[in-house]
Amino acid sequence: MDEKFNATIETCLIAGKIILQSGGETYRVEDTMTRIAAALGLQDAQSFVMPTAIIFTADGGSAHPTTRMVRISERSTDLRKVTLVNAISRRISSGGLSAEEALAMLRQIDASGTSYPLWLQVVAAALVSGSFLIMFKGEWYDFGAACLAGGIGYYGSYWFHRLVAIKFFAEFLAAWIIGVVAFVMVHYGAGRDLDAIIVGSVMPLVPGVLITNAVRDLMAGHLVSGISKGAEAFLTAFAIGSGVAFVLSLFSKGVGL
Incomplete structure (x- = not known):
């Protein structure tokens, strides 16, 4: 399994995680993850989102699809992070970001604290x-x-x-x-x-x-x-x-x- 495939899955998961933890709707999380996966070459990706977990499945060309899950233990309201993730998703869809670049930016957003003291x-x-x-x-x-x-x-x-x-x-x-x-x-x-x-x-x-x-x-x-x-x-x-x-x-x- 190549590095690009892993980076793509990780990008989808962390984008969904940030949106869900920051107060985004479930359908927004699934739609964002599907759009990112399609833009990065995973046309058959599937996601299932609940308030406490995200399950993502993708086929990287192998006989057995890869399935990963992220547990969501804390949720708050930070619409700034939702906006930032949406902006990154649009840049990925337009071809302006690679999986590795998007993943680095999303990790930085995830590690940042609240917008205001x-x-x-x-x-x-x-x-x-x-x-x-x-x-x-x-x-x-x-x-x-x-x-x-x-x-x-x-x-x-x-x-x-x-x-x-x-x-x-x-x-x-x-x-x-x-x-x-x-x-x-x-x-x-x-x-x-x-x-x-x-x-x-x-x-x-x-x-x-x-x-x-x-x-x-x-x-x-x-x-x-x-x-x-x-x-x-x-x-x-x-x-x-x-x-x-x-x-x-x-x-x-x-x-x-």
Whole structure:
């Protein structure tokens, strides 16, 4: 099996892996891998993508096709990486990149970190929280409280994801923190509408991209991926709601400050 064939398969797998881990849809992953394989000379390549694994099969001219699988253990949202992989895929399709050149570029993208530093993400989450508060017809008086609660909640979610391996536990704790911060702000007069502050603050935690991808995968006929992503989005939303409900139930029973 020659080096070009191996490089082609590796290029397809790492391109699909980056897109899937960065929040891309299942059909986009399969389409990108098929287009790259065809552009590099593998016309009969087949791929099967699930949220947790990628299976790719290609025939390099031998009697037995080569099948490889990549396990996907972590998924996030980084649309910059999806855009970069799509750009490389277009260059491959136009004949502007060889398999070896594309593979080197994809490995560099895969090894790179997030687009923005953590402090900027926290600031953005805080501003988003305040903006959603206003969009939901909240008062400007509560804008600062929503920003503070949303920023602290997002920061907590980031670290809980790194410290706790259990899925959805980080969302529950982050929502719990948001509820506590919002209640403290209202209790000491820094906010007025507790419900509006909490609703605005939890919006950065809501799995909007996951919900969108679940619907798009279902519409594209990828039932397994669509249902599994929908279930993950539902459980994430349930964890967020449970964290807020837990705080509200505590303080409604007289657990004051």
